[in-house]
Amino acid sequence: MSAPPRLSHGRLAVRPSLKPRALMDDPPEVATAWAATVLTIFPGLFPGPLAESLTGQALAKGLWRLDALDIRAFARDKHRSVDGPPAGGGPGMVMRPDVVSAAIDSAWDGVRPILYLSPRGRPFTQARAAELARGKGAILLCGRFEGVDQRVLDGRAVEEVSVGDFVMTGGEIPAMALIDGVVRLLPGVLGNAASVEEESFAGGLLEAPCYTRPPEWEGRATPEVLLSGHHARIADWRKAQAEAVTKERRPDLWRAHVARPADPDEARELSDAQTFAGTGGPMKEHDQ
Numbered sequence: 001m002s003a004p005p006r007l008s009h010g011r012l013a014v015r016p017s018l019k020p021r022a023l024m025d026d027p028p029e030v031a032t033a034w035a036a037t038v039l040t041i042f043p044g045l046f047p048g049p050l051a052e053s054l055t056g057q058a059l060a061k062g063l064w065r066l067d068a069l070d071i072r073a074f075a076r077d078k079h080r081s082v083d084g085p086p087a088g089g090g091p092g093m094v095m096r097p098d099v100v101s102a103a104i105d106s107a108w109d110g111v112r113p114i115l116y117l118s119p120r121g122r123p124f125t126q127a128r129a130a131e132l133a134r135g136k137g138a139i140l141l142c143g144r145f146e147g148v149d150q151r152v153l154d155g156r157a158v159e160e161v162s163v164g165d166f167v168m169t170g171g172e173i174p175a176m177a178l179i180d181g182v183v184r185l186l187p188g189v190l191g192n193a194a195s196v197e198e199e200s201f202a203g204g205l206l207e208a209p210c211y212t213r214p215p216e217w218e219g220r221a222t223p224e225v226l227l228s229g230h231h232a233r234i235a236d237w238r239k240a241q242a243e244a245v246t247k248e249r250r251p252d253l254w255r256a257h258v259a260r261p262a263d264p265d266e267a268r269e270l271s272d273a274q275t276f277a278g279t280g281g282p283m284k285e286h287d288q
Ligand SMILES: C[S@@+](CC[C@H](N)C(=O)[O-])C[C@H]1O[C@@H](n2cnc3c(N)ncnc32)[C@H](O)[C@@H]1O
Pocket: 116, 117, 118, 119, 120, 141, 142, 143, 144, 145, 146, 147, 148, 161, 162, 163, 164, 165, 166, 167, 168, 169, 170, 171, 172, 174
């Protein structure tokens, strides 16, 4: 089979140059940058919103890489079909294991985890985003129709991740959400790295409410403490607000927060263990 069509974005795009090839090569930091390979039947949807704002600037700078690979290019029949009727009957169509596995095998480098965006997956968390940001990248499989044949998920040790308890028409927007969540954690992507440390989920809580100018708007005043310049009081107020909003809106997070060990290393281990509980590790069967 000839090389499948691949849409590359960012610094990996071919640029005209008068310099000899060796000098034109991407610098090592681009070649080793965090890399997302998206497997989709709609590669033209990428980079989409990822080309804008901070993720787009980081892509242009080569802080991360993006490839969108067309699953349809791996279809073997003359109609280039990627799906078939569900075994056992029922509505809709299912993505074929032979076609999807060929796409996965073409992208897999033995290092990056293979993630299938799926409403049946474990909820994607900030802890998993941070874990992925510490790695080399990810291969993201976007489903369509009724989803992907289970045998390819089992046979390639694919990790299923969900972006929420609702059903979308395809995995492309969930994949973009996941990539956005990871890329903003990569070094150099955010202007102020401190914002990552203080935002929702970082300490196991939702963030306190935020305010800006003017101090009064439509009769509503900014809480006096935030205008006091008293850093310790502001920190106490934010902590109390974060606890209150978490307790009210996310009792699940609150329970996990109060059960958390005081030692940050132990807490991180617990959070990672909770994130992966029950998964066999993304690469197991592929390594055999
Ligand atoms: C219509 S959905 C298939 C839903 C599937 N029949 C089910 O009931 O679980 C088509 C594709 O959209 C993607 N998708 C839909 N909702 C998602 C979610 N909440 N998180 C991640 N991916 C989702 C998946 O890739 C899925 O294969």
